[in-house]
Amino acid sequence: MTGSSAERANDKASDGATVGARRRTDTGAAVLDVPVIDISGWDTGGGTGRAAIATAVDDAARTVGFMQIRGHGIPEATVRAFADALDALFALPLEEKEQLRAPSPDINRGYTPPRTERLSLSLGVPAAAPDLFEAFNVGSEASDFPGLDLPEAQYPANIWPSVPGFREAVGEWCGRAGGLARRLTGIFAHALGLAEGYFVPFTDHSLDVLRMNHYPRPAQETTLDRDQMGMGAHTDYGIVTVLWADRVRGLQILDTTGAWHDVLPEPGCLLVNLGDLLARWTNDRWRSTMHRVLPPTDDTDRVVRRRSAAYFHDGNWDAEISCLPGCVPAGTEPLYPPTTVGRHLAEKLAGSRAGRSNENAHREAARLRAAGHD
Template sequence: MSSAQSIDGALQVPIIDISGFGDGDAAERARIADHIDSAATEVGFMQIVGHGIPEQVCAGLVEAMDTLFGLPMAQKRACIAPAGVNRGYTAPKTERLSYSLGVYSPDDLFEAFNIGVQAADFPDIALPPEHYPANIWPAGQQRLRAQIEDWFTHAAQVARTMTRIFAVALGLPEEFFAPYQDHTMDVFRMNNYQLPPNDAVVEPGQLGMGAHTDYGILTILWADAVRGLQILDTDGVWHDVTPAPGALLVNLGDLLARWTNDRWISTLHRVLAPIGEDGRLYRRRSAAYFHDGNYDAVIDTLPGCTSPARYAPITVAAHLTQKIAGSRELALNTGAGREADRLRAALSE
């Protein structure tokens, strides 16, 4: 399932304080895990507070994104990676996220910049560089690099906290997911949705970011508190989602849905074009930390979620390669039938 459940046409993304999971008593930890389970089962999205990322780290990320996307286009284009390498700069109108579900759409409007875990980060493990490529940074920008790397480090800690909570919520040992993420191939993508003034033409049906599900285990999202992000409910209706003050959005990815045999939801979502009802352009920024797991980890149905199993086992690398080929290499994914049908139905409304 990849759509959230609405009640009487309304959809709520719950706000969950996770601060008590680390040092709370058994009752507090169980309460947090129960709230996570409910959100994961009904919505696939949640807002978390008490995540422990200092405000100055958040402020540094925002400053870094403003600096990064404000660079001259020639300097940004110098950071474009070779085809098939999920790093560096992505220019506007060069990706189509809906292709990851096998559904045609016009070019997405966003520009982005990716960094991630590198093979060099694990000198004692022979990791394939195609899955752990080196990061690409704009020349002479040490401050923004330090600010982004600081956020990356903190987000990685939050991701591991969330997988411990997930394990408890699923009735598993707290460290169940640890062996699947000890050399996790995580990616951090910063997005800018402000269209250049000389290229503000939006085609019919064109979006800031096309409808898609996230690919990995979970996503931790910082976003401006402005309209743009929408998630799809079971009735085919799109709902706005705006983060609460101080909250991070967390949503589940396809791998976790596969692991739980769709007990938990990897929810279809999209980002609207950055144009208000008055036709004026506005700015929206977001930054998504994708926690994806080890490239060689085999994702198979978890104990207690197997009646009947809907998915065959698959490695993290094989799954991600198929998805990224759709969005970045513009090859329609033919392996996402149910999600594609649900998206086509919503688009036809």
């Protein structure tokens, strides 16, 4: 985040979008006020309203890389049903959840036990200890796109638990979050001066994944060193992430000075952040922001339970990503070489899930090391 944006605590963009600013909690922790953007008028508003929303999105994408979306249209009943389904899954005994693991870490589906991933390896940066979270992943299947003959290795079948109502609630959430992600890509295109449907050919059989995360409360009351990672530092891999999360301290994002800031979602909002592929497309005009999750704590630093669910809208596995027109200054070369969605995701997932350090994330790794990571 640029220094000028950090100081604009009261600066407002039209349509209710507030530029991010630093503030302090009662405990002295730095909190970043991620801009709130109401998109409810995008489909019905005129040119002026759309321009205001697009301008607010562009400002957030340039300075923070995160935004809070209000007016997303997802009913509260859908949120409650999804949260109940998530609770029911993670309440299962560990031995039952272990039966839901994918046969290989290269298959990005099913259950992930605590202390089996190191997210920082997706950047090629070793972690001192494995991450504390447990997770469950579902995503796009080849059968979702009949007639395209997509490879099942890229679009594997989901693993569903025998939890009553789980598949229905999770399926409903995926439909809603995926719809929001696609709506946002239309807004992104407008903000970048592109045709609103520009990203459709890159996302019409998108490798979307929903990752449900659980940071369980310890069996006995305890305090932890917050340098132990609930989830290690990383950037998201794809185009855009739609995040539902408890309003519990833990999520932090990295600014351009190397400082970490707590981020708390506002009531009724969904957190949205940009992924690596948008950074590549825009030649870093838009930020794929480094973030991590410390062991979730209350105001007295006692470890508490936290839940989140990240819907990753990642693009077609065979789509080639190269710099967008107009994003490379005259006389310079793009910051990133062209890649495909499938190749990029495979390198990232090999680090986080399979423990094979990603050797092609030099720019992202440099940011993390500059922040003091060993």
